[in-house]
Amino acid sequence: MIYLDYNATTPLDPRVADAMVPYLREHHGNPSSSHAPGRLVRAAVDRARARVAALLGASPEQVVFTSGGSEANNHALKGVAWGHGSGHLIVSAVEHPAITVPCRWLAERGFGLTEVGVDASGRVDPEDVRRALRPDTVLISVMLANNEVGTIEPVAEIGRIAREAGVLMHTDAAQAVGKIAVRVDELGVDLLSVAGHKFHAPAGVGALYVRQGVKLESLIHGAGHEGGRRAGTEAVAAIVGLGVAAELAGDQAANAAIPALRDRFHQGLTDQLGEGVVLNGHPEHRLPNTLNVSFRGCNGVELLASLDRVCASAGAACHSDRQEPSAVLRAMGVDRDLALGAVRFSVGRFNTAHEIDRAVEAVVSAVRATPA
Secondary structure (H helix, E strand, C coil), X not given: CEECECCCCCCCCHHHHHHHHHHHHCCCCCCCCCCHHHHHHHHHHHHHHHXXXXXXXXXXXXXXXXXXXXXXXXXXXXXXXXXXXXXXEEEECCCCHHHHHHHXXXXXXXCEEEEECCCCCCCCCHHHHHHHCCCCEEEEECCCECCCCCEECCHHHHHHHXXXXXXXXEEECCCCECCECCCHHHHCCCEEEEEHHHCCCCCCCEEEEECCCCCCCCCCCCCCCHHHCCCCXXXXXXXXXXXXXXXXXXXXXXXXXXXXXXXXXXXXXXXHHHHHEEEECXXXXXXXXEEEEEECCCCHHHHHHCCCCEECEECEEEECCEEEECHHHHHCCCCHHHHHCEEEEECCCCCCHHHHHHHHHHHHHHHXXXXX
């Protein structure tokens, strides 16, 4: 099996798993307890918080641990909206459902919502965001990198526009953390979401960066955990794993080979299929591990079904027995037939050049076997 679906989820790094084991088997204290077992696990949580903060260029007290990226996004969006009581939100048309669904939920309850379009590469024009601003705008949320096509958005430029207007800025960085440098000061964001399982931590843990002074209502109420921002006893083992994964993600040398693997795969496909392969997303401003391509004359879902040894994701979803292109590809204006032929391949640190070459052979064979 050749795993090329790192954007869906990443394998747990063995070093992360090893670090978690003591907190599953031996150290079972509650981090809020004052006795020795409690203090021991509290120290482990504090170390993990410092590691995540270091990766983001933030202070530890600005990091709130969550159950994952979806919770972090919901906390940012609903927390700002509820904190203000009313107002207007701006998001891009290519956001993950963890952004679009809660935003539309808020819109159904009286909040204003504007979805800003993108160009053919999936990139937002910052000036479109500026034009969408209203006197009652309270939050702009634009993802740092798209999960489907890998396009990197001009978040820093949009953040400057937000600051000029006195509006809070959030970015869903779930797909970016661990793949590219993510520094909150350079991005100029007030809120930033992290998903652990996207960079070799376990599923079920994430984080939300909250700039000091941001007015944010809690999503989960109860006792005063996480600086009073998120009630619930911390998932210590998972948090420890997130901290180790964050430290490993800071090692740029470990990821140095990934862009070459992606490009090797793309080149292999185009060498054999030529113009039958069409790139989706920005050719330069995209994640170093992500390759989203459409195969002319093919259906991406059916193509993947025929590839029993290659794991990837299709660019279409089934609705009532009818396949529809993803919302991202529709927003980019990709031709419907091409969009239905889209497949996302995403590589990672555990892939090898030999695997990539085998995957090229398998994909090319499957494409050529597709009935004309």
